[in-house]
Amino acid sequence: MRQFLVVAHDAPASADFPLDALASEAGRMDLLARALNAALLQSHGIREDTRVHLVIDGVTVSVDGATVRNLHPDERSIAALLRSALDSRDDAIGHQPAEPSPGVAVYRMDLEATLDRLAREGPIVQLHEGGAPAVEVSVPEDPVFVLSDHRNFTDEEVDLIAERADARVRLGPRPLHADHAISVAHNWLDTDGYTQY
Amino acid sequence: MRQFLVVAHDAPASADFPLDALASEAGRMDLLARALNAALLQSHGIREDTRVHLVIDGVTVSVDGATVRNLHPDERSIAALLRSALDSRDDAIGHQPAEPSPGVAVYRMDLEATLDRLAREGPIVQLHEGGAPAVEVSVPEDPVFVLSDHRNFTDEEVDLIAERADARVRLGPRPLHADHAISVAHNWLDTDGYTQY
Numbered sequence: 001m002r003q004f005l006v007v008a009h010d011a012p013a014s015a016d017f018p019l020d021a022l023a024s025e026a027g028r029m030d031l032l033a034r035a036l037n038a039a040l041l042q043s044h045g046i047r048e049d050t051r052v053h054l055v056i057d058g059v060t061v062s063v064d065g066a067t068v069r070n071l072h073p074d075e076r077s078i079a080a081l082l083r084s085a086l087d088s089r090d091d092a093i094g095h096q097p098a099e100p101s102p103g104v105a106v107y108r109m110d111l112e113a114t115l116d117r118l119a120r121e122g123p124i125v126q127l128h129e130g131g132a133p134a135v136e137v138s139v140p141e142d143p144v145f146v147l148s149d150h151r152n153f154t155d156e157e158v159d160l161i162a163e164r165a166d167a168r169v170r171l172g173p174r175p176l177h178a179d180h181a182i183s184v185a186h187n188w189l190d191t192d193g194y195t196q197y
Numbered sequence: 198m199r200q201f202l203v204v205a206h207d208a209p210a211s212a213d214f215p216l217d218a219l220a221s222e223a224g225r226m227d228l229l230a231r232a233l234n235a236a237l238l239q240s241h242g243i244r245e246d247t248r249v250h251l252v253i254d255g256v257t258v259s260v261d262g263a264t265v266r267n268l269h270p271d272e273r274s275i276a277a278l279l280r281s282a283l284d285s286r287d288d289a290i291g292h293q294p295a296e297p298s299p300g301v302a303v304y305r306m307d308l309e310a311t312l313d314r315l316a317r318e319g320p321i322v323q324l325h326e327g328g329a330p331a332v333e334v335s336v337p338e339d340p341v342f343v344l345s346d347h348r349n350f351t352d353e354e355v356d357l358i359a360e361r362a363d364a365r366v367r368l369g370p371r372p373l374h375a376d377h378a379i380s381v382a383h384n385w386l387d388t389d390g391y392t393q394y
C-alpha cells in the first residue's frame with residue numbers, strides 16, 4: 001500500500017465552487033485534482049495499491065484506488081468528484097466518514113487527526129528539500145507521503161508532521177509541484193529504489 | 198536544453214473546441230495541457246531550459262520555457278493558450294512558424310518534419326517499455342524525448358521514430374501517462390541519473 005496525503009491551504013471545504021474556474025475561484029482545486037490524478041492513475045488503469053488523502057479546511061477526502069469508480073484524468077472530472085465528496089461532509093459524524101461514492105470517504109478530520117490515523121498504517125515520509133536523497137534511502141514499506149499544495153506548510157503543520165515523520169526524503173535538486181513529486185515518488189517505489197525496471 | 202515531443206492522436210488542429218469539455222469534446226486536449234504543464238513548470242517557476250512540442254494533426258505547437266509568458270498550471274489556462282496557438286495556424290507559411298504569443302510557435306510540420314527539425318538539436322530518446330533501464334543509461338545531453346498521448350504510436354509513427362532514435366529508455370516497470378513520464382524523465386535528468394540531489 002502507498003498513501004499520499006496532500007494538505008490544501010486555500011481550498012474551502014465547500015461544494016460551492018465553479019468547475020469552470022478551478023484555479024481562480026476554487027482555492028486551487030485544479031492542483032488537488034492533478035495530485036489525485038498523479039497518485040491514482042497509470043496508463044490505461046488505476047493504481048489499486050494506492051490511496052490519496054486531501055486535507056481541505058478541517059475535512060479529509062480519502063480516495064482508494066482499489067475501489068474508486070469512474071475516475072477520469074481531467075481536472076474538471078476529478079474536481080466534480082471532489083465537489084460531490086465535499087457536498088456530503090455533513091454526513092460524516094465523529095470519526096465515521098461519509099461515503100458519497102465507491103472508494104471515496106469524507107472524514108471530519110484535520111491534518112493532525114488524519115496523520116494519526118495514517119501513522120497506524122505505515123511510516124510517515126515527508127518529502128523535504130532537507131531530507132536524505134531518495135537513492136540513498138531504503139524504500140519504505142507502506143509509506144505515507146506527506147506533501148503541501150502551492151503554499152509552504154505553516155509552522156504548526158511543520159511541527160505536526162515533524163513529530164510523526166519516520167523519514168525525510170529528497171527526490172531531487174529542484175523544487176517540484178505536488179503532482180510531479182507524486183509521479184517521482186511512485187517511480188522510486190515502482191523501481192524499488194531505481195533497481196527494478 | 199531538454200525537449201519533449203508529444204504526439205496527439207485525437208486532437209484536431211483547430212481552435213474550435215470548448216474549454217469546458219477538454220476531455221470529451223476536444224480530442225483529449227486535457228492530456229496535452231498536462232503534458233505541457235509537466236514539461237515546463239516547477240514549483241514557483243518555469244523550466245527555462247526546456248521546450249515542449251505538441252504534434253497535433255499535421256501541425257506542431259512548440260512552447261519554449263525560456264520565453265513563454267503567463268503560463269498557468271491548470272488545464273483550462275493551458276488549453277486556452279493552445280487554442281490561441283491553433284487559431285494562428287494559417288499564419289504559418291512553409292516552414293516559417295506563426296508566433297501568436299511570446300514563446301509559442303506554430304509550425305506547419307507533421308511528426309516527420311518535426312523529428313527532423315529536432316534531431317539537429319539533440320539525440321532523439323524514445324521512452325519505450327522495451328528500452329534500457331534509465332538507471333543504466335548515460336544521461337543524454339540535450340535530449341529530445343518522444344512520447345505518445347493515450348493512444349499507442351501508429352505503425353508508421355513507430356517507423357519514423359525508430360529510424361531517428363538515438364536511444365530507447367525505460368523509466369520503470371509500469372506504463373505511465375505521458376505527463377507522469379515527463380515528470381520522471383525530468384527527475385532522471387535533474388539528478389543526473391540518480392546521482393545528484
